[in-house]
Amino acid sequence: MQRIGVFICWCGSNIAATVDVKKVAETIKNEPGVVYSENYQYMCSENGQQLIKQAIKEHNLTGIVVGACSPRMHEATFRKAAEEAGLNPYMVEIANIREHCSWIHKDMDEATEKAVILVRTAIAKVKLNAPLQAGESPVIKRALVIGGGIAGIQAALDIADAGFEVDIVEKNATIGGRMAQLDKTFPTLDCSACILTPKMVDCAQHEKIDILSYSEVEEVKGFVGNFNVKIRRKARYVDETKCTGCKICMEKCPSKKGLNTFNMGLNPRPAIHIPFAQAIPNVAVIDPEQCIKLKTGKCGICQKFCGVGAIDYEQKDTFIDREYGAIVVATGFKPIALDNFNEYGYSDNKDVITSLELERLMNAAGPTDGVLLRPSDGKHPKVITFIQCVGSRDTSGCGKPYCSKICCMYTAKHAMLIREKYPDTEVHVFYIDVRTPGKNYDEFYRRAVEQYGVDYIKGMVGKVYNENGKLMVQGSNLIDNEQITIESDLVVLATAIEPEPSVRKVATLLTASIDTNNFLTESHAKLRPVESPTAGVYLAGVCQGPKDIPETVSQASACAAKVIGLLAKDKLKTNPCVAMADENMCNGCSQCANVCAYGAITYVEKEFRLGGGKTEVRRVASVNPAVCQGCGACTVTCPSGAMDLKGFSSKQIMSEVEAICKM
Amino acid sequence: MTKEERIDNIKRISGTDVRKCMKCGKCSGRCPAFKEMDIKPHQFVTMLAKGKIDELLESKAIWNCFSCMACVERCPRGVAPAAVIEAVRDTVVRMQGKNGLKAEEIPPIVDELIPQQLLVSAYRKYNK
Amino acid sequence: MLKIAKERLNELYAKISESMGLFIPIKKGGEVNYHVWGEGKEVSLETLKTVKSPKNMFFPQTENMMKFKTEGKNIEILEAGIRKQGDELKPFVAFGVKACDYKAIEVLDKVFLAEPVDTFYQARRNATTIVTLACSKPEESCFCGVFGIDATNPQGDVSTWLDEKYLYWQANTEKGETLTSLASELFEKGGETEVEAQKTSTKAVLAQLPFANLDLSRFKPENLNELFDDTRWEEMSEACLGCGTCTFVCPTCQCFDIRDFKTNDGVIRYRCWDSCMYSDFTLMAHGNSRTTQMQRFRQRFMHKLVYYPSQNDGLYSCVGCGRCVNKCPQNLNIVKVIKTLGGKKND
Amino acid sequence: MQDVTTEKKEFTPNIVAFCCNWCSYAGADLAGSSRLSYPANVKIIRVPCSCRVNPTFVLKAFQQGADGVILCGCHPGDCHYVTGNYYTRRRMALLFNFLNYMGIEKERTRVEWVSAAEGQKFSAVMNDFVKTVTELGENKRLTDLRVKEGE
């Protein structure tokens, strides 16, 4: 027999001024199952909670209803109080008689009547509540970082430093990512390689970090604390354990006409190559599309010359399975393709380049050894025009609707560096707005203008065309309300950035949600910015939204902190209000799994007893309580009603409906 | 028609949302008639947004616009300055009363590739 | 014997309806069932088989038995079924009952009127005057003759015959006479010859029906075990969907379930038809005692042909109305069972 | 407090509102803390997500004599459970269309997206819904007469 206790809160005058709380408590005393009903000024106060605890003990209550403020406010408080008094915390229901009653109604009779109904409704529900236990699941103390750019590197280092094993899966042959391609970094202008490569080396040398380069995530199963990941190790045709990085193969390789992707295709590279000098791992890789041996079966020169016998043309993709407790996604970005922007003449003119290409042209390790020479004829450009917002803030459908965030700063950086290194160069920048929030950022931009004399033009370029070997940049100067044409030698486009396309596959594997721009969605824009809605999956860097290096690194460290917090636990407490399938009624039709956003439902074959000693094997759904978030989508999809949600069961909700309609 | 109504009317005829303009000036950056225009394409958008239509209605630029649509093509925000100019021109023409082009004056062969709006605006311009 | 012209039947219905309820086959939504007569209703006496049998009138598909009123912690029993506010049930007439269906009422009586008497059923039975109607156009699914029923000469408080022009009327009981007196001015005398002629011609048709010679000889209590254990039940029931169509259209099926319904201020306890074909039939703590559809299927036919007769002096609880023959979605029926398990007279 | 003699039985509809815990229930809380009133005959049932609402609940409410049923959830795309309300949207579009096809007044059912910040909207929606249902009158087509027996 149920023994329900009801506690009506006055909330000072917040409730009591419009709801006759004493009358509510009195009326409710007559409800079947109610053995105790009381009212008090502040139920949430220490004394109020004491009252509840005492009543639970004295009256042997099996469930309680608190008529008070919104459950979003104090449900946790009252659950804790109940637990302390020895009552299962899930035997508590809140009737919201403040926000949903006293605060919105003026008439006391009306509000009192409604309060009674709301309390009755909560009683109807609590009568069907079942004691729930938060489940536990073990945590595998190892993290996976997808992406070996600065975000992945930072996250991995922080996690590893806390003593946990980390694997970095990087799809390219080396870690380092976009930052490795950069020349200098704003606003301090330190050399990118100088600050990044030590971190890369740290990763390689860290005993807790395992770098799986040239690898991709193929399959993810499991859930927070218990991910099961299949990783494809792509064939690099070079034995990683043997290669010493001596580069003799690169010298001897006869197929030298491949595009050096690390240098944005600005110079050629051999079929067998190490992406760049400080690559980690410092191991060669063969591009099978370019390799003569792999394409025709003839050649094999590199193998001949390799002193350690590292070359293996027979190598195949291999798969490894690993278990992780947490996953950090740091898949990064790429500049968008400029196919939709013919007006800038990118594909027609070698000397119209993207900013990332400029980075390589200015980099000491780049194709021009750091001397700024224009691609077409290798001459020093005298007039350089930068165009900002190329493809950013574009709602016409050609580009991206968002601001790419980093362009203003790196354009200022480029302009400044050029003016410093080649003072005889004229530098123009077309801009719509200059956005420089951040420490020392606006100062940096102003320095470009004030100290280095960069010509900033408020306006946008309408066309870039070639006239007698000169790049004519025609645009508006809005401040002077004129249209100008600048004869330039080099045009640099501040191209919008977009998430690395492979993120879509990763997101699907992880059931992490993605927005219309392919950025991964965070769990809460403000309060949970580094967590994905999928528990145990964290987001670092540009895969979540445009950001610069300092922000990326902060986010990566924040991710690491979250991961460490998770891995530090031996077991995870799980939300007990999760779905549960009644095996006896389940048809195994898979409809529930189709709507589950978390992949919490799997199917098992089970044997059931029929009458007459017969048995039958049926396919039935099984919900992983550690993965289920308790939305209930599956419960409605299930035609047989086998799927139900604990804490919000169909019977509970229907009895609430009944109680409300009973007038 | 009050001024407010006229503003609304121009906005309606243009079919473009002038508030979408982010004032980048790309339209004016590529306008082939820029030098001849006393009011520049980007100004048409911002001035209409601010309700300064008296100046627009007086402007010579409406007769200088080629209706080449380059500005429409270029605009990253989906604003159509040429449509605004056309709407202003249209308003001016309507205010002038009936002196439109006659049907028999339409050349018998019209190049199908010419944008319709260009043709229509051409009739209006050269028919004063 | 009396007769009344077909055109005047509506007057008869109206007259009866003045003082009594009149249940009569009426076409509604395209199907003919027993409904309360009213002006403008489409009566269809010619319909050989109503979809639902007339048992509905005495043993409705659902029926409230009692109500509990709850207020706070108090429970009050408000009323018990039919005896609402202590009133007698308003008398009513069941009009147009065929011989098979009339026989079915006898089958039901043996269940509901035996001790302990089902007072709900009893009250309805007592309040009824049954006007039967002889069949003149039996159909191939009919086999009432197998159970010794004479379709041409039905019993009841009043027996009637219908031809192209007249409804012939013969009161058999006091209740019948009373009913006749209600509308005596509408009747004229005569019709014996026409009725006799109809009987003869119908009997000739009945003798020709494909199921006229079904052999029931094997369905005796002493064969119970043998029949129960027959291996052919398995194949006979194979296609059975376990729906309740046969039981719900059957004029003799009498199983019901008792359930509660929560109202705004209490609980209504009601009973409703149940079907032995259902997996949730007669649920006990451990579930349904018949776990397979074969067992349920067997139960139904064993009950009709063996169990019931063994307790009721050999009276079969099938009356050969043939509704199940027509309505089974998968064309399974009692005839196939009788033919499979029974003997084969003249075959 | 009130003059009882003037009490005339005016029809006040009974409205059941299912609100998702993360957006709409919070929106209703905000309406409360902003003191934005709406009629007392709206009663809210808290569900984790609008996708928890089974058509059976809607029908159950009507059976029990509710005059209107409204579902409130996060705006599409903002679902706390990522995709829940997308399913709600499809299910209810089909269900409501179907009820309309059966001749049940389409104004009795509604789905509204109310975010946690939209207290104003919550109140406006409820006021409007109550008004619409009041004009429609009592739910007679989809109610179980038994529940009202003895009234």
Place this chain on the structure above:
Amino acid sequence: MKDVELKMLERAKALLESGEVARVIGWKKGEFIYDPAPASFETVDELKDFVYNWFCGANLSKYLIQASKKEGKTAVFLKPCDTYSFNQLVKEHRVKRENIHVIAVECLGKFDVAKIKAQGVSSIVDVEVQNKEVKVKSFGGETVLNKPEILLTKCETCQKTHQVKDEEIILHDRPERDVNRFAEVEKLEAMTPDERFAFWREQLQKCIRCNACRNVCPACSCVKCVFDNPASGIAAKANDDKFEEQLFHIIRAFHVAGRCTDCGECSRVCPQNIPLHLLNRKFIKDIDGLYGEYQAGETDEGKTPLTSYTENDIEPTDAVNGEAK
């Protein structure tokens, strides 16, 4: 039809004799020509009762749920419309595909004996079909009926073709038909709400809750139906109130929405001839109209319209107010 039947019989014999299959599911002779019952044949000897004629309307696919659990393979004869149900059952893991051998058979529409009887022909002995003419032989002699008028309701608008087959037996050309299966639904939609309510009230009032529609429905293959489960809160055995007739049929239609292949068995089996298929077709029509054409059972994989979505789906209010995009 005889030649098709012979061919089927031949295949059934061969399959059983070779041991390729353990049983064949088909139809078995009844007492009349018009009451063949679904049956499973395990030996060649049993096949003497095998029949395939104009009255084999039953959809055999649902029997495969049980059959596919038995030892050995099961061969089954499926008409075009039945193959959709079969696919849907395979998709929902109710039937183990690998245990079934599907023989696709011809169907030129099946007859409704009640419709023939309604035309005054009883004691039917045989039928002979020539195009649209049907010669019905009975004790009373021979009557010529118009074929479209005596087809089962589900066959009137059928345009289905075989979606699955391991082998096929088709001896005649299927007539091309161009009919709007939604015509009846549209007619109802065009009515006023009051008229619609009155229509459904009259139809559903006839319901005796025999559950034939549910039990025959291949989509209603739940181990335990919510309406039989006291714990569901909506269990009821018989309609006790007008509401419950509606509740049962609304919920049933909703549960099979997006999964119903429009096989029409519900209307075929209803003892009260309620046009139940018009409920399911409304869902089908709305799904087609609101979310794009979808035919359940066309394949045996993929999500159903109710377990998928797009970000720009129509709002329920707009859908109800007919503002479908």
